[in-house]
Amino acid sequence: MSEFKAFDFRTKFGSRYFPSPIFTASGCAGSGKELAQFFDLDELGAVVTKSIAVKPRSGRATPRMAETPSGMLNSIGLQGPGIDQFLANDIPWLQSKGARVIVSISGETVEEYATLARKLRGINALFGIEVNISCPNVENRGLVFACDPIASRAVIEAVRRNIGGDYPIIAKLSPDVTDIVSIAKEVVSAGADGLALINTILGMVIDIDAVRPKLAGITGGLSGPAIRPVAVRAIFQVHAALPNVPILGMGGVATGRDALEMIFAGASGISIGTATFGNPTAAIKVKEELLGLLQSKGFNSLQEAIGIAHG
């Protein structure tokens, strides 16, 4: 038995260690309370919250959802209670459950991102901030920050200035750009410690009986296994250009095999999103399958496996 070595499943973003690389994906885990009935939240590396805004948001009208082959479109429009109620209700509960929390934030202006970062200072359970600069379901779709390197830089700099302390900042990028590497380089030089790749891809379904777009919001974000190859490509390209920047990979991961593919492409952690809609315990299933796969392939740690597809 002396040959047995405990597998090191830890991962790291910025200054923070996480005991497992499997996180929830923003907007796919509710407040945490919905999933806690099915597993203990501290089994996750971290809970990534829904993207929270300065003020309450009703979100978009229904229909908000259309299932597509191996995926779905959503146009929720960042429905949420606003940062003050979120801090008063959701955060203390997550903290009481021992969850490591990455708060996802979304603003309409650079100032709003700065305000959100300021309000998050000093929260015990806070293990990082995901800066969502790439939600496709906001009113001013033409102005998604993550499509513009200058705007992306301004947001990350504002968050960095206002958050204080050494909280890791993870910038969530959109795949709907011509050159994701140039955006990635810009946000990293502005102070991002990590990158979340990828947000949903803008898509559309037309109801052929009603002869109009299926979603009330006309367009929606495509997620699920249908977009996984796009995510793997984005992770691979960005890791090649920025090998020392940790990547939180996401986009259609439903099995340990899917997670391992992204880790080999260069991801340090994996977020589980749409798979949770089909299976409340998807994140735990992926975690166990990934651990088994890494061990059966002879790895001693997660770190050894990151990015090895680059040769």
Add this chain to the structure above:
Amino acid sequence: MNINPRAIQKSVEVLSNKKVGSYHHMVFSVGEMALHAKPGNFVAIAVGGESSAMVLRRAFAIYRASDRGNFGGTIELVVAAHGSGSRWLSERAIHDRVDMVGPLGTSFGIPTEPVSALLVGGGYGSAPLFGLAEVLKQRGCRVDIVLGASNANKIYAPLEGKRSVNTMTLTTEDGGAGVKGRVTDVLPQLIEKHKTEIIYSCGPMAMLEAVDEIAQRSQVIHQCAVEESMACGIGVCMTCVIPLKDEAGSIRMQRSCIEGPVVDGSKVIWGSNRKIPPGTWGSSS
């Protein structure tokens, strides 16, 4: 407290699958999941098998739940094979297994006093009403039921269901069975005749809206099980929202899987498909 406090996830066995009219009546061996299931609750089922291209769960109202009997706990569903997911489910054979999460959502409120109740079902929306009728009967309520559909084949009215109601009225739009017309054509006279004190309804949103208008006009309490397409059934996806008035009268987009499916009809802002009602909490209008 957790949300979904009574829900469990379980691989359950198909015990029976019979075609009844346009629908499939299916029985599942669910063990302890049946214990906490109440009329109005629903289950969410993964469809398509391991390599399925259908990534979202399908929600089904529970037709009946029993926590005893030869097979232990059972849950019964009435499945309308409308789309590829429900068709897949309706094709499951005896001994096949499916992944089920439940019981989920709110249930019909049961009066503490014996009252006169009128149950209104549209199409397979009648499914949860028979279990409700049994519970109401046990409480000494008078129970009348009206079921409507476009044609007779689409009315789900099993024989055993008739035993737990005082009267059953059928309406069909083509006149093939019962009264020609819609459920709302017969509601006012039934309310008056049976001195209805509470209406329970389940069916398409347009029907619920029409029933609610009559209920409000007649000053009868109305509980309805709403229908908005769901992706998860457990409250994480935020797709199944409907605008509901809260205690203070403020309108909020609420999840029909958590704050529903059974809601107080007078709290629903009807006709809100493809628009956010003005004044909704957190909206720009």
